[in-house]
Amino acid sequence: MKKLVVLSGAGVSAESGISTFRDSGGLWEQYRIEEVATPEAWEANFEMVLEFYNMRRKNVLEVKPNQAHIDIAELENTFDVHVITQNIDDLHERAGSSKVLHLHGEILLAKSSNPATLHQEEEYYPINEGVIKKGETCEKGFQLRPHVVWFGEPVPNLPIAEEIVSTADILLVIGTSLNVYPAANLLYYTKPQCEIYLIDPNQVNVSHDLNVKVIQEKATSGMKTFKNFIQ
Ligand SMILES: NC(=O)c1ccc[n+]([C@@H]2O[C@H](COP(=O)([O-])OP(=O)(O)OC[C@H]3O[C@@H](n4cnc5c(N)ncnc54)[C@H](O)[C@@H]3O)[C@@H](O)[C@H]2O)c1
Structure with missing residues (x-):
């Protein structure tokens, strides 16, 4: 897988x-x-x-998980899916994702x-x-x-996230401005063959060194487009 x-x-x-x-x-x-x-x-x-x-x-x-959280969870039928989230909410878990790593903690x-x-x-x-x-x-x-995790505090789960990203075949970046470090640096831990997709309705600045396929849409519609690309 x-x-x-x-x-x-x-x-x-x-x-x-x-x-x-x-x-x-x-x-x-x-x-x-x-x-x-x-x-x-x-x-x-x-x-x-x-x-x-x-x-x-x-x-x-x-609030409830939306269709994007649900689609991400359902990708587990086809892929070995690992979610690394900057979010402190639990919507990925509630949508059914089984492997979720929170970089910035959990508000609950x-x-x-x-x-x-x-x-x-x-x-x-x-x-x-x-x-x-x-x-x-x-x-x-x-x-x-x-x-x-507040600004200025260490991110204890970062080394685990780096390890997970370094062995990805596909990386999907969704709904992040990539303005908050060190999370934004995770893209650089991908192996050269890794396919990288980015879903965001707004323009997100990513280095041209990385070959990123941009889906400029909101999360829910962007996930539909993404699934067509990979399935
Ligand atoms: N839900 C949460 O848990 C939550 C909410 C707010 C902030 N935070 C925290 O704030 C920090 C923020 O960094 P960040 O990069 O996650 O957020 P950010 O606010 O910096 O960036 C959000 C990104 O989402 C995009 N966006 C807006 N509407 C969208 C939609 N419908 N579909 C897809 N993308 C959409 C924006 O264009 C933007 O690029 C993190 O540390 C996070 O912990 C968490």
């Missing part, structure tokens, strides 16, 4: 009703990134950060904010009723925080 690796970003969940990051109308225009998605923000005002992610979690729990889980264990932390906590409350702590008394 050929190995098909999907590298997804916020755009794959846009048609489910989750705002993307940098698109006009995107969630982040209403907030300054450094106010909500950095360790400094947590230090300065952890209650505001908790509130922001509690709202986003509510949104994730209200909490972890301790203990600085000593933060980056080796392997223990995640379920979140009751979708809300992390002020005063909810780990066993050592540190406030729980969302299991999300």
